[in-house]
Amino acid sequence: MDVLRLCISSEEYHSLRRRRRRRAIASSSSAAASSASAATSSSSFKRSLKGGLRTVARKGASTMADVRTPLLRSYGLLQKEQAWGDLEDSADLAAQFQSSVSIGDHAFSQMEDDIDKQRLLGGQPAYATADPETASMTSDLQHKQRYERLLRRAKTEDLSEVSGIGCLYQCGVDKFGRPIIIFIGKWFKFNEINLEKAILYLIYLLDPLVRGDYVIVYFHTITTTENHPSLAWIREVYEVLEYKYKKNLKAFYIVHPTLWTKIMTWWFTTFMAPQIKHKVHSVPGVEYLYDIIDQDQLEIPAYITEHDMTVNGIRYYKPGSASS
Template structure:
């Protein structure tokens, strides 16, 4: 391995392998709904787990054969990963990119020397942007990024690869969806090669790696119990491996061709991209305008109002609301979905500007609700002084776009009172029916442990202290069989 000048590198011996990370307690799903798969899709394999690691830190400091850089097509994008790599590699890397006019297409890879970094190669790739309307193409393209990086590392005979989280925040990928794509690609690659290669999935911040750590047991089970539990949790084990597009030679006949013609994932992405270009705004301007229906006009009005509020939320000073600490993201659940915590006791209705509270809500949730998410509301020791007026709740529910309701998978109310249950029933029945089936009243914190690990919940001390007083030993030994 190349060892450039300088010190402070991180040796691979300091990176714990996934096989060395203890398995977490596993929920027993037997006796509940039937499993989604008859057998574990990704069986327990300690040899594969010893060649995989999830590591929090600066991957440009790892002493590996190759590292991954995520950038744009001209390799000039600045993000947390690329800035560290460009700074560590020195001016020679930037000079090569400029003088050779290097470019890399979305989903593909390009290799340069590591220069002053502690690696021999830098494998550059470009993540697609996520647009919900074309989510299939975006997922396939991101899958190609990981697949091409891994196979290029193999062609370079790299025995160790530091693999960054390729989808940067500006690409808008839902974190849990992107984590599934990354873990699936790595597991498939390590299962297909017997070479003693080590793949380190690394990131500089905890929130970036939280979905990966939460979902890794589905693809890299550390014992037979985790492999078996994945049969209930892993819905689509390998969509990119099986997905194909069939081309019928004559679209006006129902006669099937003699042999099916299929495109692989790369061509599927190109076809979707061509369709997206055909439906670009420039093309749409050439089409005759149609009069929108009344419902469409109302939807457009609400969309315009939300965009206006989003711009305000990004530009105004909301520190007086954020400083209260009543609303924040706290880890992920067992399916890798972000968990949003709301502490009712800390929501001072009389002393807070509700307009700014709405702006802060939008600022916090807008990047989260692009994918599935859950909310846990703690009514612990809350009083009438913490109950928001129904007029404000109705305004919030009306102005938030459909993605907030659609991608909300569960709304847990912990320590509800009789008044809370009644008001929740009334509100979800007459004002918010779209989320009625997603609301769950839980008498204690321990009932959350079947859907999210305790260490993912960052709760105020008074919540856990109150929970211990009413639930006693159940707090320490929760019984979630009936949850």
Template sequence: MRIIMNQEPLGVAPDVICPAGLPRWSEVPAPPFLTDYSALGDIPAHSTAPFQYDPEINHKIILWSGDISSLQVDAIVNSTNESMTDSNPISDRIFERAGPGLKEEISLDIRECGTGEVRVTQGYELPARYIVHTVGPKYNIKCQTAAENTLHSCYRNVLQKSRELGIHSIALCSVNSVKRNYPPDEGSHIALRTVRRFLEKFGSSLDIVIFVVDSTDIGIYEVLLPLYFPRSKLEEEASRWQLPSDVGGPDGEPMLPDRQIRIIDNPQHTLHPDEESIDLTGQLETLVTVEHAFSQMQGDLDQQRLLGERPYNDPLADLMVKEIQHQERYERLLRRAKAEDLTEVSGIGCLYQSGVDRLGRPVVVFIGKWFPFNKINLDKALLYLIALLDPIVKGDYVIAYFHTLTTSSNYPSFSWLREVYNILPYKYKKNLKAFYIIHPTFWTKMMSWWFTTFMAPAIKQKVHSLQGVEYLYSVMSPDQLEIPAYITEYDMSINGLRYFQPGAPT
């Protein structure tokens, strides 16, 4: 929300944004209902909520999407590079509005800033008194822990410097730069928990903290803010399931220095980094080395496992053992799927292939309302899923999930989804080109954000929510889509008669 000041003091630009006109996080209403995770049978990641409901802290927080250089605060944050000459939309706007004095101060007095450190300049012609410059880390999966710690240092040092300067209002941009390959969702976790821990200890030093995000990140913060700044006891309780296991130390710093994989224990993500949000050029050599090591070591690892031996302190060998075990488990399930009678699941009709899309890729349809999660044999449901998809996923494919008129009895538990995702081999994730959710609700939006953030980051960019069936027709012909009549009837009742006829131009 952008607030335009109607009456400004003489000499103040007309587009200056005053924080008093922006809604505080405590004033943003929480959802009217939340999923009861305990009723779904899931085990929470935390015995107690790591971040308590605190209305006083919530009142200090503002989430806003706009031009950071227009904010009338004590300080704004500029994410830059070591030479402080980075060209990005935020920096460019700050320098343009601040005027030549800013460049002069940097070139004559400051000159450089180390990664993770901060430098302070005057705001010059900006509405802000100060600019706190910091340099975020370059992200690389091999140096993930170092990048996380450095990003935490950026935010922590910014906050400490604001306390030293007696600053009471500060606007934070996203320091975790996509330009430096940092995944925005992971960076948001670090930013939020670092600010939360700082306010718990030094809350009296800051009255306002504005998270200034662009349109691409606003959705991430809207989902994650309630976990670190719950607005009710219900949100606080739900965070026990939704927060990752690593919520940082006393200052929000990362506490899992040896982890090789982000939040989930899923070895194929490490073996195939091409689907991570990273720069692949720096990973090619490692990938070739791992695959070569796998081909050379597989026989030795099988022998060591049979003899009960384990290579001492060899994470690569451990990774290879996990991958072998993972593949063997899937092969066993595939043999069972081909041998067992699965008609009690296939007869339900909730999962089937329905034609191909306009690129010739098979379309797998899942009908949420027809999936009786609380009554179905989940072991056989998994076997049927494997039997149906195994021949399809050898090439590219898409999934269309219809959430139309589903109820809580149709919702699968997080633990079951996690198990299924971890069982399915890499080809399922790699060859999935799109996952469409038709008729999404608040539950599906929360579910998809949570699942793709904490369990399945490899498919995050492939998930798309569609408000109506007709939106599918841009990617597949109507005569290739076979769905139950109730879905079409419901769609017409909410969206009107906006359907393409088979054979009609699109």
């Protein structure tokens, strides 16, 4: 300090000391203010804590949550706690949303490519375990797709080996103008014919006709066990055909019925297709058909007419008024 005083004037020396004293005083004042602020904050914190405890004691806290909220509010931490809670709720919601839209869990997204093969193997389609509405929609879609595939095949594949047999054909119309489908049972060799192509030919022949009303006449005349289709195959054919086949079928006549046809008809229309039961009629002779079909509209093999005359005679039935 003495060296500094020798180098500068007396006035400059005293001015420098005054500035140093002012800085020291200012620094001391700032420290005192900080200390006072800390003491005040500490005192305020203690007062808030005591106030929170008094609130809890006054209202009566039955659970930890009742204690926690007033204290957090006293500490000024409630907003932070709520922010963390909102964040956790958002995370939970995101997890729930992710699980709710998990792709591949819905029955519709698990549709099999070949439901027919799965049925033949005795398996149960995945949609069968879904809720009824989804199962119904999926089943209808599968059925429609299957029929459309068969219809495309029926229009493109060679079916001459089935059509050449002559057991199924369309001839004339009845008295109401409805097309008549003839099925000759004796010419249908169940164990020899290609059953898949038989279904395709059935679809090929009937699809353009069943858009309106139609009638089927099945002649069971002089058939044997080799002409009897299995109940399983009859059911398969019925399930393959679309709803329009059942809806627009107005009558199914069985001519020259036997015990076998009666049992099969009762079983099928009772347990498999009750909705067409009132449309199936068994008639003992050809002439009973003349009520609804003019004789010149009915083209049938000669052996059927000969057998009918042998069994029933000639002019055994006089047609009455037309009935559907």
